[in-house]
Amino acid sequence: MFPWNYGFVWNAGHIIFLGAFYAVLAVVATTVAWAVVRSERALHSGEVEAIRWHSDFESLPCSDQVCRHVLTGELRERQCRRAFCCGECETHARLLERNPLPRVEEPQEEICGMTFPLDRFYHRGHAWARLDRDGTVLVGLDELGTRLLGRPEALRLPRPGRRVHSNGTAFKVRRRNAKVRVMCPVDGKVVETGSAERGWYLRIKPDSKNVQAFQHLLRGAEIKPWILREMERLQLALTAEGAVPALADGGVPVADIAAAYPTADWDAVCGAMFLEG
Amino acid sequence: MTTTRRNLLKFVGGGAAGALLTPAPWRLITDTALWSENWPGIPRPARGEIRARFTHCTLCPAGCAVRARCVNGQPVSLTGVKPHPISHGALCPWGIAGHHLPYHPARVRQGPVKEALAAVARAMDQRSAGERVAVLDLRPGRTVSWTYRRAMAAIENGLYLAPRQPAYSIDLAAAETVVSFGAPLFDGWGTPGNVFAARGNFRLVQIEPVESRTAALADMWLPIRPGTETAMAAALGGETTIAEAARLTGVGEEAIGAVKEAAENGPAVVLAADPSSPLMSLNAKLRALGRTVVARREAPLPEAWKKAAPVTEMAAAPDGAIRVLLIDESLPGGYVPWQEIEPKLAANAVVVVFTSTTEGYARHARYVLPSPVYPEAAEDIGPAIDTVGEVFRIAAPLLAPVVPVVNPGEFVARIAGLPQSDPLRERADAIHQAGRGALLGYADGKSTPAKEVTADNFWKTLNQGGCWMDDTGKKAAPGKLEFIAAGEPPHDELPLMVVAAGGRRGGLAPPLMSKLERESNLRMAANRVALSPADARSNGIENGGRCLLETACGRLSVVATIDAGVPAGVVEVAAGPRIADLCGASPRARVVRA
Amino acid sequence: MTAQNQNRRAKRYGMSIDIDKCNGCGACMMACAVENNIPPLPEAANDRRGVTWIRVYKVDNHRPYPERRIAFVPVLCQQCGHDTPCVHVCPQQAVEVDPATGIVGQMPERCLGCRYCMVACPYHARYFNWWDPKWPAGMEKTLNPDVAPRMRGVVEKCNFCHGRWHAAQQKAAAAGKSEIDPADYVPACVEACPTGALRFGDLNDSSSQVAQDAERPESFRLLEKLGTEPKIHYRSQRGWVREIANAPRPEGKDEARG
């Protein structure tokens, strides 16, 4: 094994054989070491949240990775390869300048008996973000999200001062067997925490207030098609997760959907709706 | 720097990585390798001064000269003595591993010596007139045999019993044709070295139903129908026609003719498996007496020993008369089946056996006393059947007995009240006084006339490995040869003829015989039988299967081997006391499934 | 092997076996076991699990009685001289051919007991220690000091009594001779054979008895066609015995036999 061991001869046989052996060992070791080093770096540079989102996103069914422009009908079909980070997506930019979002008059959308105010941005994980005058961003749960979780049995909010990341965890909610991570729409620092009663959960001091920071969020005319799509997904999830009876009342979700489907695997349903793996 | 878990891990990891760069771990691995090359629990051979010592093998009457390689006096291997004129440096498998015998796990390790003495004494006092005290000597012709005879002479009604000794010996070297009726010439007959040395000079005709080791190497093998040897002999002796013999024996006429012719012209000798078989009388017809069959001669004896009891055969002993029977089974020899002994015993007979094995008479005797085994015993060995002329050799002990043993000679001498003495020394002196012959020392290989050495040196040389031989040359015809006609086998219904496989000796076999008997199929282990495929099939016996060997005398559980070399109607048995007890009297048997 | 062996004329130790002389007594097997400290194995050991560096096979001509004839063939490691099957299969160099003597050496202390060499050996001359080496109480006193007993789970085989070779070497060295005296180096089996059927010597030395035996017309080697150049030369005058050198004929297909 080593030149100083019994029976080692400097001949082709030994050199080729042991050479190959050590090469393999080296490659394997380097690979692992490299992975370790990189993860160390990731851990320290706080990319954990981003990575979690990315790996979650990868494990989403293709049908859930669909591009926002497919929702609006601009494209027939397109699967997002950027984990919904539209800021970096040139297709998104191109499409935006080709046909910018039409203005919507009403202050809010009424969809399936749910209200979605249009003065805010919506994350595809059903969190909304509203830029306040004082430059802070309020983060809350949209109505579909609220109805899915109904009256949360537990709520875990980050302490003020904690940094939160866009697509990272904003806060955690437990309902029945469902443990849900509600994803944060923006990067920033928590300045105040709210509650279900107050209608919002976090007040965040965003890292930047320019358009880029909100690029990946849905707004205005995009909301309706998106929510309709979400309703289909919900329907699908409910059927898949063994919900009986299926939506009886023509698809208008009740205030507390969870309560309406005692048999459904609520964890799975929420997982699907809140874009968790 | 604070010692957090992380830092600790870092430190340990770094340390490990660093250590790999030092020679320490590699050295450690190499040492582990070296260590694992010698696991504990394996005996280490003792080292020490290595010397060669000489003795004679007593495992059979051949008494081959032995050179023992000893470490600190402990023999570790045995070889023959090359220049020896009789044994020519040959040893048989048993002899080669003889030095293991003292440690045989099955050896008799203790016995009721005092009780035996007391019981014998009591019996001798209480015996009624006519009741006898007897010694059964399985290996007659030794010096201790004379002690027994003197002892029995000293005791009133003493009786010295021994299996019949041939009154002749065979001079193979003088023979050009050897006609052997199943004599295991190359497998335990006579002195191996002597036989193989002479092999070049004679043609061997082996007349035997089974192709034994001897038959395999014979110049001519006559596969004779079992039990028809007499007919063959008659034809060779010219009493019946060859055609008649051919009909009876199933051997081709021309073959018989050829043998007859060869036997008639040129010095020939006829041998039989049993030395006292009437087949031997054929020698007279072939004018072999005095040429190849000569008088058997023993080394000189002290005058004082002439007053000795005569040799009686078991058959000749009066029935129910033996009150005390002392059996010397210390050396393997001719085994007398128990069926022949039992009727001779008185009602409350005391039977004492001196032995090392529980297989033999120990199964029947009341007192079993441990005897020394080769190479523990100081013995001499009588002349073998193929030794021409007088010889005297001593088996000097190579090691002290490893268990407390009883010397049979001393025991008998004691009960007979013979004066304490060293018979071997006395005999040696007597031989020395005779002034004949020469003394061959093995250490230097020099042979010096007995006259030229002092009595002490004579004795010393004999004990350090040497033998006395009379000047050869003068050969005499043997006295009248008398034979026991083998009684007609009882005509029972038993279908198979029993044929003893050659080679195996009585007594303890060295543990290493497992190499020949179990770890290879070279030799038949004790209590094994071989059958022809036909007989095996007809009795539903499969190879290696357990079965029962039945004779008129009883039955024995044995393991069967199917051997295409065994003719139908024959069962080949591995010799051994149990088998001898079973088949000794009647040579017919049956093998049935167990 | 050491440098001084190197520069000396290489030997090619071999054996010649006269089958017509062998009476199958088994003295060679016993002597071998005694010399090489091979213990008697427990009752469970049979001829398929025994350890017998030299093993005498009883062979026959496959004819029915009374045409049937037997012969005894001692089989030991045939010390193959050309791409020795067992040497290049051993994963850890526990088997080596000593170029100075041509003897195929087995190092039990390096063997891990994978038994690949036994599979490779066409002569089944290699033996595995299925049991712990155990001698009857006291018998370990009779062990040969020149040979180390092997432990359970390793393979061993005939090495032409390497202990004796070593002793002869030392004797020669002590006497200041570079060559060992042939009389000083004879394997135990050869020494023990009472019939003189076994002979031992240097096949490279054309004057040696074995070299001449090997040249005899009736001389043959087992499975010679495998091309492994075994160094054990058998000989027999009997045709059917010479036949056994060749590949086996299944039962009932014996017409090819002499």
Add this chain to the structure above:
Amino acid sequence: MLPGPKERMRLVDKEFIARGLRRSSTGRFLLWILPWAALLVFGLYAAALCLVKGLNQTNMDNRFAFGLWIFLDLTVIALGAGAFFTGFLLYILKIDELRAVINSAVVIGLVCYSGAVAVLAVDVGQPLRAWFTFWYPNVHSMLTEVTFCITCYLTVLFIEYLPIVLRNRKLREVPSFLVFEHELHKLIYVLAGVGTFLSFFHQGSLGGLYGVLRGRPFAFREGLAVWPSTFFLFILSAAAVGPSFILLTTWLVEKLARKQLVRPAVFRRLARISGLLLAVYVLAKAVDTLVWINRTSPETGFQAWQYYSWKPFGTWILFAEIVLFGLLPALVMLTPRLRAHTGWLVTAAAMACCGVALNRFVMTVQTLALPTLSFDPFLSYIPSWQEVGTFLAVVAYGVLVYSFSFRYFNLFPEERELRLEAAAQQEEEPALAGRY
């Protein structure tokens, strides 16, 4: 009120099962595990006997120096080849369909290899010296090649298995696990490459193991460079049955779990690959056999018919090996019409696996059973219960590892999606139509 221990166990168990995967209840799972665990314990006892008392516990002997263990090791390793080959197809040849089975393949590979190595450790007489092979390697020995490659590849498999484990729902909540899994997965193709290289060589050298036996004309083969033809035949056959075995196991798991795990297209793709390679193998094997019968064997003094005249190893074994279990399944898997039926697929795959098992059996057992010396007998050998037990331990171990992996890790990434699709179809049904 606090949940009872049973309830708590159920909850913890649930925690570890990935979201939206339907798995049997904790109770039923335990019920399934129990018998296998029992078998494992029994097998471990048997193995311990062999280790403590020595190999006299087996029925192997000096002639049958290799027995059941080596035969099954060879088979298992051939079947485990699916791991490296699927990896190779997916990461190197970028056949993306196979992503659906890669995890399962890795687990199977891991099970097969680790099991085989474990048995080998019992099989050698001095296990504590096994590492000598690394310390004093004889680079000319096929066994050395096998040892080196298998140990290396086993390490690689462990590393490949790591991401699958770390992806577990509960474990990935630990940031460092999550991150490491993510980073390692990015480099997985390197490992796949190395794995392919290693497997290529050890599958080959396992064949070489027998092909080089000059002393065993039945096994001896000529070859290219240092490698006998069996070297390449083993690689081919292993690569051919690897996918078949994946197909077989996946199908089996689907049946046991009573749910669809992969798309039928994946089955067909696997079958096509398997069939293609099998066809090539059969061809090569046939040519090799002819060369062997007509040249190699006669040159060593053995006529091929001699080998096959000892019962039960008649020429039927050649036929079974090459035609029945080789050509036939190959044809089935290559015929689109037959391939369409899962029944045919699975049968063919099973036959292919049997074929390789038979080939390994012939190579190990028949080689040893046949006499070489004219005066030694044809031997047979029945493994002792300790041998069988030891191997059963490996089987049980495999089933356990796989069961746990299937329950807690996402072995079939498409499983969830397939369920959603099934649900979607359900919705199409008229009864539920026109809901909005």
